[in-house]
Amino acid sequence: xxxxxxxxxxxxxxxxxxxxxxxxxxxxxxxxxxxxxxxxxxxxxxxxxxxxxxxxxxxxxxxxxxxxxxxxxxxxxxxxxxxxxxxxxxxxxxxxxxxxxxxxxxxxxxxxxxxxxxxxxxxxxxxxxxxxxxxxxxxxxxxxxxxxxxxxxxxxxxxxxxxxxxxxxxxxxxxxxxxxxxxxxxxxxxxxxxxxxxxxxxxxxxxxxxxxxxxxxxxxxxxxxxxxxxxxxxxxxxxxxxxxxxxxxxxxxxxxxxxxxxxxxxxxx
Amino acid sequence: xxxxxxxxxxxxxxxxxxxxxxxxxxxxxxxxxxxxxxxxxxxxxxxxx
Amino acid sequence: xxxxxxxxxxxxxxxxxxxxxxxxxxxxxxxxxxxxxxxxxxxxxxxxxxxxxxxxxxxxxxxxxxxxxxxxxxxxxxxxxxxxxxxxxxxxxxxxxxxxxxxxxxxxxxxxxxxxxxxxxxxxxxxxxxxxxxxxxxxxxxxxxxxxxxxxxxxxxxxxxxxxxxxxxxxxxxxxxxxxxxxxxxxxxxxxxxxxxxxxxxxxxxxxxxxxxxxxxxxxxxxxxxxxxxxxxxxxx
Numbered sequence: 001x002x003x004x005x006x007x008x009x010x011x012x013x014x015x016x017x018x019x020x021x022x023x024x025x026x027x028x029x030x031x032x033x034x035x036x037x038x039x040x041x042x043x044x045x046x047x048x049x050x051x052x053x054x055x056x057x058x059x060x061x062x063x064x065x066x067x068x069x070x071x072x073x074x075x076x077x078x079x080x081x082x083x084x085x086x087x088x089x090x091x092x093x094x095x096x097x098x099x100x101x102x103x104x105x106x107x108x109x110x111x112x113x114x115x116x117x118x119x120x121x122x123x124x125x126x127x128x129x130x131x132x133x134x135x136x137x138x139x140x141x142x143x144x145x146x147x148x149x150x151x152x153x154x155x156x157x158x159x160x161x162x163x164x165x166x167x168x169x170x171x172x173x174x175x176x177x178x179x180x181x182x183x184x185x186x187x188x189x190x191x192x193x194x195x196x197x198x199x200x201x202x203x204x205x206x207x208x209x210x211x212x213x214x215x216x217x218x219x220x221x222x223x224x225x226x227x228x229x230x231x232x233x234x235x236x237x238x239x240x241x242x243x244x245x246x247x248x249x250x251x252x253x254x255x256x257x258x259x260x261x262x263x264x265x266x267x268x269x
Numbered sequence: 270x271x272x273x274x275x276x277x278x279x280x281x282x283x284x285x286x287x288x289x290x291x292x293x294x295x296x297x298x299x300x301x302x303x304x305x306x307x308x309x310x311x312x313x314x315x316x317x318x
Numbered sequence: 319x320x321x322x323x324x325x326x327x328x329x330x331x332x333x334x335x336x337x338x339x340x341x342x343x344x345x346x347x348x349x350x351x352x353x354x355x356x357x358x359x360x361x362x363x364x365x366x367x368x369x370x371x372x373x374x375x376x377x378x379x380x381x382x383x384x385x386x387x388x389x390x391x392x393x394x395x396x397x398x399x400x401x402x403x404x405x406x407x408x409x410x411x412x413x414x415x416x417x418x419x420x421x422x423x424x425x426x427x428x429x430x431x432x433x434x435x436x437x438x439x440x441x442x443x444x445x446x447x448x449x450x451x452x453x454x455x456x457x458x459x460x461x462x463x464x465x466x467x468x469x470x471x472x473x474x475x476x477x478x479x480x481x482x483x484x485x486x487x488x489x490x491x492x493x494x495x496x497x498x499x500x501x502x503x504x505x506x507x508x509x510x511x512x513x514x515x516x517x518x519x520x521x522x523x524x525x526x527x528x529x530x531x532x533x534x535x536x537x538x539x540x541x542x543x544x545x546x547x548x549x550x551x552x553x554x555x
Binding site: 089134137138141142144145148151152155156157158161162164165167168169171172173175176179186187 | 481490499502533544
């Protein structure tokens with residue numbers, strides 16, 4: 001069977017999306033740095049209305065407009081892992097497994113970025129890179145869970161069963177996502193309380209809220225773009241694995257053909 | 270105050286580096302896989318002839 | 319035989335074979351005792367502030383840490399037992415035999431989890447009094463509270479341990495994989511148990527930390543439900 005060609009060029013949709021995301025990001029950065037007023041309080045008081053601990057201009061607030069959308073996209077990514085995992089267990093169709101795997105990779109990346117940006121925001125503000133409060137701990141746990149998911153997939157000896165077990169991990173792991181989010185609402189932590197998706201409604205003034213929502217939209221677009229690329233890679237990997245399995249059943253062709261070393265390197269999903 | 274900009278700069282750089290690096294990494298693996306698929310197709314064609 | 323009865327029969331089968339072989343519970347309990355002992359040596363109960371009834375204000379004394387020491391010890395020892403239980407199942411190929419019989423996989427899961435639940439209680443029944451002894455805590459008034467916390471923790475640990483124990487049997491490096499997968503997932507449970515225990519030990523009681531109880535309860539429900547449904551996907555060919 002001739003192995004199928006995977007498309008070499010990105011479709012127009014992908015290119016359009018790339019342009020939109022890039023433009024959106026540019027507009028967002030302009031809004032963050034020039035539209036949203038810079039606060040004059042680096043370390044706010046313990047509660048709204050309390051005096052400022054450190055009344056200096058607050059430039060690191062600009063990290064906030066990246067940190068929050070990145071966190072939301074991580075939630076979204078792991079939600080997609082949940083959907084893909086459940087669908088894969090029900091239908092055994094590999095496309096759902098590919099979806100879950102792709103989204104888990106991107107989710108891990110975004111969770112890592114969320115942790116890093118959070119640390120860089122926290123250090124000038126609170127004097128420490130890290131603390132073991134509920135939010136940071138549970139977010140780190142989320143990171144560990146899905147890193148475990150990815151490692152497990154690499155180690156599974158039986159591909160079919162490995163995918164099924166990974167789906168279960170993907171489903172169970174998602175339980176941490178609402179915990180992470182509501183830890184910002186339920187407990188008094190060093191991490192600031194959740195101000196956008198809050199049961200009491202968004203707690204931000206207009207220009208900040210609009211900018212934040214814009215950045216959430218931009219990052220969601222970026223997520224979709226990354227998913228398109230990553231699932232394309234997944235399809236190519238599966239096609240390659242199938243093609244190599246089929247090739248092994250055929251007798252070797254005549255002539256000085258050697259199996260290139262790229263066989264092992266190419267198959268790592 | 271200036272060191273705030275340092276943190277800001279590192280944060281934004283980390284974001285672009287992370288996302289950009291991942292996209293480049295994806296691109297490289299995609300090309301490697303596509304290349305390998307091409308090789309198999311050509312071997313398949315040669316085999317048929 | 320309805321499913322509930324099957325669950326008890328399966329658990330009884332597990333426990334009976336363990337009573338004969340004695341390869342799961344004794345090493346587990348011994349390891350738990352060793353860990354508690356190590357922690358007590360390293361952080362003697364008098365270190366830090368002296369324990370005072372009522373909420374402790376100020377520096378952390380080892381009473382606050384005691385909750386953490388206890389649950390870390392129980393967790394590591396418990397994982398040892400859960401992991402052993404999962405691998406004996408595979409080694410003796412019992413799962414295939416059970417699958418051929420007309421047993422609902424959910425009942426299979428529940429039976430195994432119930433056996434694991436019993437192992438965890440066996441661990442705690444021995445380690446908790448020893449812990450109370452080492453930490454100079456008079457156990458009497460704390461017993462109902464600790465039992466409740468242990469109950470909440472054991473349900474979730476047993477269910478998650480059964481699920482991930484089975485999951486790790488089909489991978490290379492299975493002894494490593496099970497803790498790798500299990501630990502992060504059960505952190506909410508362990509955190510809750512630690513906070514509640516510390517609260518009990520420092521006189522804060524359970525009611526002040528009811529959020530953790532609710533969280534643990536919700537987690538337990540979720541993991542049991544997911545385990546019952548997902549188990550068949552893991553063990554089926």
